[in-house]
Amino acid sequence: MEQPEKNTKVYVEIVRQLRDMINKGGMKPGDKIPSERELSERLNAGRSSVREALRALELLGLIETRRGEGTFIRDFRGNQLVQLLSTFILQDKKAKDDVVETKSMIEADCLLLAAEKIQDEDIKRLKILIDDDHFEDEEFFRKMAKLADNHLFYRIWCILNDYYKALEMKTSKAEKAQYHLLVDALVTKNGELILNRHRILRNMSMK
Amino acid sequence: MEQPEKNTKVYVEIVRQLRDMINKGGMKPGDKIPSERELSERLNAGRSSVREALRALELLGLIETRRGEGTFIRDFRGNQLVQLLSTFILQDKKAKDDVVETKSMIEADCLLLAAEKIQDEDIKRLKILIDDDHFEDEEFFRKMAKLADNHLFYRIWCILNDYYKALEMKTSKAEKAQYHLLVDALVTKNGELILNRHRILRNMSMK
DNA sequence: AAGGATGCGTGGTCAGACCACTAAAATAGG
DNA sequence: CCTATTTTAGTGGTCTGACCACGCATCCTT
Numbered sequence: 001m002e003q004p005e006k007n008t009k010v011y012v013e014i015v016r017q018l019r020d021m022i023n024k025g026g027m028k029p030g031d032k033i034p035s036e037r038e039l040s041e042r043l044n045a046g047r048s049s050v051r052e053a054l055r056a057l058e059l060l061g062l063i064e065t066r067r068g069e070g071t072f073i074r075d076f077r078g079n080q081l082v083q084l085l086s087t088f089i090l091q092d093k094k095a096k097d098d099v100v101e102t103k104s105m106i107e108a109d110c111l112l113l114a115a116e117k118i119q120d121e122d123i124k125r126l127k128i129l130i131d132d133d134h135f136e137d138e139e140f141f142r143k144m145a146k147l148a149d150n151h152l153f154y155r156i157w158c159i160l161n162d163y164y165k166a167l168e169m170k171t172s173k174a175e176k177a178q179y180h181l182l183v184d185a186l187v188t189k190n191g192e193l194i195l196n197r198h199r200i201l202r203n204m205s206m207k
Numbered sequence: 208m209e210q211p212e213k214n215t216k217v218y219v220e221i222v223r224q225l226r227d228m229i230n231k232g233g234m235k236p237g238d239k240i241p242s243e244r245e246l247s248e249r250l251n252a253g254r255s256s257v258r259e260a261l262r263a264l265e266l267l268g269l270i271e272t273r274r275g276e277g278t279f280i281r282d283f284r285g286n287q288l289v290q291l292l293s294t295f296i297l298q299d300k301k302a303k304d305d306v307v308e309t310k311s312m313i314e315a316d317c318l319l320l321a322a323e324k325i326q327d328e329d330i331k332r333l334k335i336l337i338d339d340d341h342f343e344d345e346e347f348f349r350k351m352a353k354l355a356d357n358h359l360f361y362r363i364w365c366i367l368n369d370y371y372k373a374l375e376m377k378t379s380k381a382e383k384a385q386y387h388l389l390v391d392a393l394v395t396k397n398g399e400l401i402l403n404r405h406r407i408l409r410n411m412s413m414k
Numbered sequence: 415a416a417g418g419a420t421g422c423g424t425g426g427t428c429a430g431a432c433c434a435c436t437a438a439a440a441t442a443g444g
Numbered sequence: 445c446c447t448a449t450t451t452t453a454g455t456g457g458t459c460t461g462a463c464c465a466c467g468c469a470t471c472c473t474t
Contacts, residue, residue, distance in 0.1 A: 010427070011262055035455060046428040048255050051457090052262040055218055059263040067456045068436035095358070102359040105316045113308075152309040156363060192399075217458070242424060253459040258426090274425045275467035 010045050014053035017043055022073060031073050033063070096167055103160040104202050107141050110157060111194050113148035115186045122147060123187060130179045137171075140179060174201050217252050221260035224250055229280060236282035240270070243278070310367040311409050314348050317364065318401050320355035322393045329354060330394060337386045345372075347386060381408050 008016075018033070027033070036054065040047040054071060057063045064074045126143065129135060138161060145157040178201050185193045215223075225240070234240070243261065247254040261278060264270045272278045333350065336342060345368060352364040385408050392400045 009425095012266070015266065037455080040428095048258070048429090049427065051255070052259055054456095055259040056263040056266040059219070059222070059267070065456065066436085067434070068454080070436095070455060098357045098359045101320075101357055102363075105320075105360075109312045109316065113312075150305045150308055152305045152367075153312075156309075160359075216456095244424085247459095255460085256458065261425095272425060273467080274465070275423080277424060 010049040011052035011056070014039070014043055014045060014050055015057065018053065018057065027073055029073050032070050033073065035070060099160060099163045099167065100169075103157070103164050106153065106157050106160060107144065108195055108198050110141070110145045110148040110150075110153055111182075111186065111198055112191055113150055113153065114144050115189045115191070115194055117149050118147055118186055123183060126183050127180070130176050130183070135176065135179075137174070138165075172203065217256040218259035218263070221246070221250055221252060221257055222264065225260065225264070234280055236280050238280050239277050240280060306367060306370045310364070310371050313360065313364050313367060314351065315402055315405050317348070317352045317355040317357075317360055318389075318393065318405055319398055320357055320360065321351050322396045322398070322401055324356050325354055325393055330390060333390050334387070337383050337390070342383065342386075344381070 021027070021033070033039075034042065036047050036050050039045075040050045043050065054063065054065065058065055062074055063071055065071045126140075129139065129143065141157070142161070145154045148154065178197070182194070182197045182201060185197045188194075228234070228240070240246075241249065243254050243257050246252075247257045250257065261270065261272065265272055269281055270278055271281045333347075336346065336350065348364070349368070352361045355361070385404070389401070389404045389408060392404045395401075
């Protein structure tokens, strides 16, 4: 009945320590982290435990290991991860529908937030982006998620987007004109209008 | 320069095999998977490799291990994923405003979704909940997140709620009457009205 | 029959041994 | 002196075997 401490497994503790080491140590993607043997010595744990932690992080796409070289921090916009998880998780239709629904609503939220903060300069760039020959819906909403200027929303959107891509659904591409209309709506800062045009873009039924 | 085969590490291969075993074997959450020793024998790999795979899946929240008992498939319809990534990525970027803003908007989304699916029975229970002496805002919106019937949204809300509580902000408690008004708005299924009353509840400025 | 002791199977952890691979250092050749 | 080759040290990848701690069922005592 003591403190609920020490219940954590060693490898989880190592994950924590690594996280702190990375965050507080100001390490960036590409940086090399200590070798497994050094970590096991420094953290006072067996090498196998260190490996369990590293393998887990590797599967998450947070680090990258190269035999003979070492282990490196990765630029984690994780896709490895989502790929894997989706094969595990997204089996029933309900889960897939949830992804689509959630992504759409998060995007709507981002649109509303972006509308408040958007600058003329941003508008210009968006217009150019849409007219580009290789314009992609994904890039448009990624930009939007960034313009929302809310790190949390951006992260959530990225993850949902990865899931969405893993679904490999056949999507009907919207006309460029519709994206232009949506951007125009952003300028007006009229929430109703923005949501409406977003719904049209996503072929959602109106309510 | 041959086929890009056999490059996969053992533990990754084990993850794959486990996935197939679960999917094709028709195993459900709660089911027990073979012991580490049996797996290492059956898959012709060392126990440490098996463990690396299992630990990775555990960190992902896909399985659950209980010492002395075994390893079990977990109910993973949702996505532990967001949980993990956020604890890693949002470590020190405690953008409090982002948390508050995001939570509020996610709750609004849940309200809209819940409005579509809510039953008379749910309304009744909500009314009772509000009138309870120990009524808490948190419980109200947790219920709402569940009523939205979107597991993803629910998970996201839970995480945001955890962060929010960690902020330990002093909050001005809304009147019970306002919650009642919000529930009444849900019945009407009028999106505008719902969002308005939610804004009032959260003391947000109107646009 | 009820309660406690025991044993077996499980995950948790560690240490050590190899192997395969890489990059850098030492060496041989020109 | 500079280059090409070999050697070497360090790294991750894997396996084995040994313990420990814990949960459960079984058996034994009372």
